[in-house]
Amino acid sequence: MMAKKEFNAWTAVQMYCPNCGTLSVGYKDEDGKCHFQCKKCAVVMVRSYKNRRHDLIEITVPQGRERLSVS
Numbered sequence: 001m002m003a004k005k006e007f008n009a010w011t012a013v014q015m016y017c018p019n020c021g022t023l024s025v026g027y028k029d030e031d032g033k034c035h036f037q038c039k040k041c042a043v044v045m046v047r048s049y050k051n052r053r054h055d056l057i058e059i060t061v062p063q064g065r066e067r068l069s070v071s
């Protein structure tokens with residue numbers, strides 16, 4: 001019988017907030033996506049691994065808030 005690796009707890013990962021630059025701690029789920037919420041500006045980020053040269057970061061700004069970094 002093959003022993004299947006079980007997913008017990010989310011792994012903690014760190015990333016600087018692309019909006020305000022604060023270091024945020026997020027958690028990697030069983031699909032490999034990292035979920036963050038910035039404690040300073042409250043944006044929600046989901047970082048997904050595409051391949052070794054490509055990560056995708058989705059940033060959601062909560063209602064009533066605005067992006068700080070406008071280019």
Ligand SMILES: [Zn+2]
Pocket residue numbers: 017018019020021022038039040041042043
């Ligand atoms: Zn932030």
